[in-house]
Amino acid sequence: MIKLNGLRKIYGNTVKAVDNLNLVIPDGEIFGFLGPNGAGKTTTIKLIAGILNASSGSIQVNGLDIEEDALAAKKQIGFVPDNPNMFLRLKGMEYLNFMADMYDVSAEERKSRIENLAQRFDMRDVLLDRIQSYSHGMRQKIVIMGVLVHNPSVWVLDEPMTGLDPRSSFQLKEMMREHADSGNTVFFSTHVLDVAEKVCDRVAIINKGKLAFCGTLEEMKEHFKQNTSLENMFLELTEK
Amino acid sequence: MKNKIILLTKTLIRNGDGLSLKGSSGFAKAAIIATFAILLPMIMIGISALVINLANALKPLGQEGIILNLGISICAAMIFVFGIFYIISTFYFSSDVENLLPLPLKPRQIVGAKFLVVTIYEYLTTAVLYLPLWLSYGIVTGSGFLYYLYGLIVFLLLPITPLAAASLIIMVIMRFTNLSKYKDAVKVIGAMLGVFLGVGINILVQSFGEGMTQEQIADLMQKGENSLAGLASGIFPTTRWGAEAMISFGELSGLFNILIYIGFSILVYMVLLWLGELLYLRGVVGMSETGSSRKKNSSFMLEKEVEQSSVVSSYFLVELKLLFRTPIYFVNCVMINFLWPIFLLLPFVIEQESRSMLQKIIPMVNNPDIVGTILIASFSLAFFLGGTNGTASTSISREGQELYIKKYLPVSYRQQLTAKVLSGFVLGVSGIIVFVACAVFLLKLSLWTAFLIILTAWLPILLTSLTGLLIDLYNPKLNWDNEQKAVKQNVNLLYNMLIGLLFAGVTWILLPFSSNLILTVIILLAVYGLLCVLLVKALFTLGVNQFGQLEV
Numbered sequence: 001m002i003k004l005n006g007l008r009k010i011y012g013n014t015v016k017a018v019d020n021l022n023l024v025i026p027d028g029e030i031f032g033f034l035g036p037n038g039a040g041k042t043t044t045i046k047l048i049a050g051i052l053n054a055s056s057g058s059i060q061v062n063g064l065d066i067e068e069d070a071l072a073a074k075k076q077i078g079f080v081p082d083n084p085n086m087f088l089r090l091k092g093m094e095y096l097n098f099m100a101d102m103y104d105v106s107a108e109e110r111k112s113r114i115e116n117l118a119q120r121f122d123m124r125d126v127l128l129d130r131i132q133s134y135s136h137g138m139r140q141k142i143v144i145m146g147v148l149v150h151n152p153s154v155w156v157l158d159e160p161m162t163g164l165d166p167r168s169s170f171q172l173k174e175m176m177r178e179h180a181d182s183g184n185t186v187f188f189s190t191h192v193l194d195v196a197e198k199v200c201d202r203v204a205i206i207n208k209g210k211l212a213f214c215g216t217l218e219e220m221k222e223h224f225k226q227n228t229s230l231e232n233m234f235l236e237l238t239e240k
Numbered sequence: 241m242k243n244k245i246i247l248l249t250k251t252l253i254r255n256g257d258g259l260s261l262k263g264s265s266g267f268a269k270a271a272i273i274a275t276f277a278i279l280l281p282m283i284m285i286g287i288s289a290l291v292i293n294l295a296n297a298l299k300p301l302g303q304e305g306i307i308l309n310l311g312i313s314i315c316a317a318m319i320f321v322f323g324i325f326y327i328i329s330t331f332y333f334s335s336d337v338e339n340l341l342p343l344p345l346k347p348r349q350i351v352g353a354k355f356l357v358v359t360i361y362e363y364l365t366t367a368v369l370y371l372p373l374w375l376s377y378g379i380v381t382g383s384g385f386l387y388y389l390y391g392l393i394v395f396l397l398l399p400i401t402p403l404a405a406a407s408l409i410i411m412v413i414m415r416f417t418n419l420s421k422y423k424d425a426v427k428v429i430g431a432m433l434g435v436f437l438g439v440g441i442n443i444l445v446q447s448f449g450e451g452m453t454q455e456q457i458a459d460l461m462q463k464g465e466n467s468l469a470g471l472a473s474g475i476f477p478t479t480r481w482g483a484e485a486m487i488s489f490g491e492l493s494g495l496f497n498i499l500i501y502i503g504f505s506i507l508v509y510m511v512l513l514w515l516g517e518l519l520y521l522r523g524v525v526g527m528s529e530t531g532s533s534r535k536k537n538s539s540f541m542l543e544k545e546v547e548q549s550s551v552v553s554s555y556f557l558v559e560l561k562l563l564f565r566t567p568i569y570f571v572n573c574v575m576i577n578f579l580w581p582i583f584l585l586l587p588f589v590i591e592q593e594s595r596s597m598l599q600k601i602i603p604m605v606n607n608p609d610i611v612g613t614i615l616i617a618s619f620s621l622a623f624f625l626g627g628t629n630g631t632a633s634t635s636i637s638r639e640g641q642e643l644y645i646k647k648y649l650p651v652s653y654r655q656q657l658t659a660k661v662l663s664g665f666v667l668g669v670s671g672i673i674v675f676v677a678c679a680v681f682l683l684k685l686s687l688w689t690a691f692l693i694i695l696t697a698w699l700p701i702l703l704t705s706l707t708g709l710l711i712d713l714y715n716p717k718l719n720w721d722n723e724q725k726a727v728k729q730n731v732n733l734l735y736n737m738l739i740g741l742l743f744a745g746v747t748w749i750l751l752p753f754s755s756n757l758i759l760t761v762i763i764l765l766a767v768y769g770l771l772c773v774l775l776v777k778a779l780f781t782l783g784v785n786q787f788g789q790l791e792v
Contacts, residue, residue, distance in 0.1 A: 051647040060533055074650035086642055088563040090558065094543045101554035102649045111546045119543075128546070 002048060002154060002187055009043050009209075017043040019209040021057070025187055025202075030180045032200035033189040034061050036238050040209040041189040042082060045158045048187070049079040060083045064196035075103060076122045078152030082159040082189075084139035088132040092123065092142050095131060096149055105152030108233050110149055119144040120171050136163040144172065155179060157188035161195055175198050214231055242347065253360065255336060278780055280368060288372040295380040304381060305487040311373040312394065312479045316402045318369065319362050320476075323399070323406035325430035326358045331407070332414055333423055338660075341525070351516030355407060362399040370395055374486075387489040390498050390612070394482035398506040401476045404512045411515065414523030428566035432575065452748065478504055519632045551651050555659035556666075562638075563663065569638065572727045574630040577671030580625055581678040602684050611689050612754030612778035615696060619764055620744040622672055622697035626704030627740015629671070630733040632664030633708030636716040636790070637726045643718060653784045657713075661705050668701035698762060699768040700743065704777040709737040713786045 009022040010132055018040045025031045035041050046052045048059055050066045050073065059066040064073035087095050100110040113208055118124040121141040126134065130140060138165045147155075155176070161169050176186045176199060190196055197217065204214040213220060291307060298304040331337075331354050340350055374391045377383075476499055480591050485497035485559045549557070563569045605614060639646060646656055676693050679685045727733070753759050 014364075046644065049648040051644045053788070071650045073654060074648060077648070081644070086645055087558070089562055094561065097545075097547055097549075097552055098558050102651055102763050103311075104551070107546050107548040110548070111542055115542055115545065201563045210307070236524060 001025065001060075001062055001185055002031075003060040004044075004048070005058045005060070007044070007047060007059065008046060008055045009040075009052060010055045013158045018047065021209075021211055023204060023208075023211070023214065025185055027183050027185055028180055029174055029201045030186040030199055031188070032203040032208065033187065034191075034193070035189075035206040035212075038166060039206045039238070041170040041206060042158055043190060043209075044206070045079075045156055045187075048156055049077060050074050052217075059204060063190055075150070076152060076154050078147040078150065078155050080144055080147050080155075081161050082162070084136065084143045084163070086131075086143065086240060089130060091130050092127040092134070095142060096127070096146055099146035105150050109151075113149050113151065114145070115156060117148060117179040120175070121145060123203045132229045137165055137168065142163055148175075153184045155184070155186045155188070157186070159190060160188055161190065173208055205234060207238045219226055244349050245352040245356070248345070248349060249356040252353055252357045257722045264364055283368055284372045287369060288376040291373055292374045292380050292462075295377060296664075298597050299381075304377075305483070307471050308377060308483040309480065310345060310371070311369070312376075312398070312483045313476075315366050315370050315398060316476045316479045318421050319366055319399050320402035320406055321433065322365060323358065323362065323403045324410065325426070326361055327403065327406050327410045327432070328360050328414075329430070330354050330425060331410065331520070333427070334663065337524055346517065347520040348513040348517040351407070351520050352509075352513050355403065355512060355516075358403060359399045362403065363395075365776075366395070366398065370398070371419055382736075383486075383489060384495070390485045390489050390494065393498060394486060394500065397478070397502065398482065400505045401478045401508050404508045405476070407512060408515060409591055411519040411523060415519045416424075418551045423470060424565065424567050428570055428575075431567065431571040463745055478508075523558060552655050552659050552662070554641055555651065556662050557658060559635070559663040560666075564669070566723055568727055572733075573629065573634070574667060574703065577625070577629055577667050578674050579627075580671065581675045598682070605679075605683050605685055605689070607756070611692065612757045612760040613751065614685075614689060615692055615757070615760055615764070616750055616754055618676075618693045618697055619700060620747040621675075622700035623704060623744035623747065624700045625671055625675070625740075626668050627708075627744075629668050629701075629704070629726055629739040630708075630730070630736075631667050632661060632705040632728050633712050633732045633736040634717075634730050635660040635664065636712040637718065637720075637732065638723075639716075641719055641724060641792050643716075643790060653744065653787045654780055655788060657709060657779055657783055661702075661709055664705035664708060665698075665702050668705060669698050672701060689725065690763065696764045699764065699772060700740075702772050703768060703775065704736060704740050704744070704778055707739050708732070710775070711739075713783050713790075718790075718792055 002023070002025040004021050004023040007018055008016070009018040010016050021044060031045070033041055043052065047054050048066065050059070050070055053067070060154070061073045062076045064076060066073045067128070089097070096114055100133070105113075114127075118127060121144070123138065123141055123145065127140065131139060134142065137234070144157075144160065160172060164172065173195070180186050180201070200217075202214070202216050203220070205212045213223065215223075217230065220230070221228070224233055226234070291311070294307050298306065331351070334354075362448050374395065376389075378387050378391065479608050481497045481501040481504070485494045485501060488494040488497070531711045604610070636643070649656075673694065675698075676685070676690045680687065680690050715732055715735075717726060717732070750760065750763055753763060
């Protein structure tokens with residue numbers, strides 16, 4: 001479960017990147033986080049992952065405060081950043097071992113998880129190559145594998161589908177569903193409204209740091225009193 | 241066509257980042273400029289003095305022309321050696337290649353422009369050698385206006401032939417092999433070669449012409465001309481024409497030689513463009529695909545690859561791997577630790593004068609009465625080595641925009657900073673051990689003294705690693721697009737070097753105690769040990785807090 005309480009992030013005393021955000025994402029839910037470029041999606045996600053410090057307000061992950069109880073809270077999270085270019089000079093396997101070490105995953109556990117993930121993402125043959133030699137999509141996959149190797153209960157994914165081929169994208173969506181269905185939380189941002197429409201149990205739309213809407217697609221349609229596409233509703237909600 | 245080559249050359253130079261000081265802080269800029277302002281004139285004055293001495297010695301024999309022949313040939317040889325690496329990185333490894341290929345440019349236009357860019361870079365390196373040679377020779381021989389004009393033409397066209405040779409070699413190699421796999425290795429070898437060439441020239445200049453008779457000098461020059469320079473002028477005939485033109489500037493043969501020189505250089509450039517059209521594209525396409533085996537690895541056993549380590553040791557090992565595998569980090573953080581023995585001890589082996597000095601030093605360092613002094617000296621030296629090692633003082637900056645990764649890992653900042661100090665400390669101490677081993681081997685330092693040095697000298701390394709990391713925490717350079725900027729243009733390295741130098745000096749206060757060896761050891765360990773404890777405390781409170789505040 002993720003709980004955002006009066007969350008604010010102000011850059012340089014003036015720019016309100018995130019403004020008084022209140023959200024509760026319960027267990028068992030895939031939650032889509034939508035918004036135009038520069039709306040504050042990535043900032044919110046970085047706040048949840050503990051990368052940025054909030055200006056005010058609080059974040060709880062499975063009941064653990066991300067600032068007060070930082071390490072324990074971070075262990076609950078599997079975070080996939082929007083840019084998969086990291087540790088390029090490490091080999092895929094070295095990166096996975098590093099991530100598993102950081103999250104205290106035993107040798108036995110990591111072996112079976114890596115085996116499983118490598119199978120699903122078709123990455124087995126390239127694990128001994130340097131990440132530098134991977135394509136964008138393969139880099140995205142190795143980052144996702146590194147995140148899932150510690151089997152986190154809360155997934156926080158920033159634009160996770162970017163660059164994935166249809167098969168891997170399908171795999172990831174399926175894994176997100178499985179994960180939520182077994183009582184965990186999936187929180188992800190996307191630009192692709194189709195994906196949000198098909199995968200999410202609930203969505204939030206954020207615009208200029210403020211929450212413009214939060215609820216199921218049915219609730220949104222109810223809100224607009226019309227049977228229109230998510231795209232149209234999105235455009236209306238985020239109009240300047 | 242010509243227009244496009246020149247246009248492209250201008251764009252490439254403006255886009256280049258190797259030379260610009262943009263983005264450095266005011267202090268860093270001043271420091272870099274000051275270093276060059278002191279160092280370059282020193283080298284150039286040294287070369288001028290050498291040229292003047294040689295010219296005065298050879299004039300009575302009527303042989304002074306050899307100096308120009310030899311000097312210009314050495315320049316050409318230097319351009320060729322550096323050129324190999326300049327060419328390979330500008331023609332093939334540069335990131336702009338990917339952006340140029342889709343443009344409607346002919347290969348010969350890209351090659352032509354990139355060649356000119358390298359030529360301009362070469363002017364900067366060659367000028368250090370050529371300017372003093374050209375000017376002081378002219379002054380000593382009282383040459384006239386035409387000499388200086390010819391000299392200028394020779395300078396401007398000098399890089400063309402050796403660079404064309406280097407380009408041809410590289411283009412053929414790249415056409416038929418796939419060196420891109422070894423991109424990083426090539427960069428490191430290039431940097432190492434640069435360092436060794438630097439040391440070599442330094443030793444050569446130092447050992448040249450001191451206490452020799454005229455005949456010996458003439459003899460040596462003749463030999464030099466026959467060997468190294470002869471080889472260069474054999475390969476690059478233009479150097480001889482250029483030198484001849486300058487020597488006989490007043491005669492018709494001078495004019496004749498300079499015309500041949502100009503004509504041949506232009507011809508070489510044209511031939512290069514033609515060869516570029518044939519060879520370049522086939523070698524450069526696919527460069528950006530970094531090598532990977534991509535073969536089905538049936539022998540890949542997951543069990544063997546899975547290994548569990550503690551958080552700190554795993555973090556530390558990844559730091560080391562990145563330091564070793566990123567060429568620019570390897571050169572500035574790893575290699576530098578092991579270069580000092582070469583810089584400081586190698587002259588003893590090569591130079592004759594120093595070798596005889598060595599014979600006097602050996603009994604000295606083994607005199608039991610001065611072991612304490614040696615200890616203080618090595619302690620002080622260790623501060624210097626620790627300060628010049630950029631591992632800790634750039635460890636936050638090296639993270640750059642990826643620093644956020646370290647923020648979401650469930651690893652305490654204290655543990656992360658510990659691993660960072662450790663990487664600087666381990667590399668520094670390895671450097672000390674190599675240094676001591678060289679001293680044992682060359683200076684016949686006793687094992688007991690060696691042991692005492694290692695027993696104490698780790699403290700300066702730890703101390704400078706701690707100060708370096710603290711400085712970098714408070715003033716990290718995180719906005720860079722090129723790894724070079726994180727290390728080479730990082731003022732924190734300079735600050736830490738100053739701290740190292742300060743401590744290196746302060747340590748000599750202990751000299752009065754040096755007659756009592758045990759007391760010296762105890763004081764060194766106690767005083768600096770206490771300082772390290774305080775710095776560790778500072779790192780774990782202030783430093784950890786500061787790390788938490790850093791946001792990208």
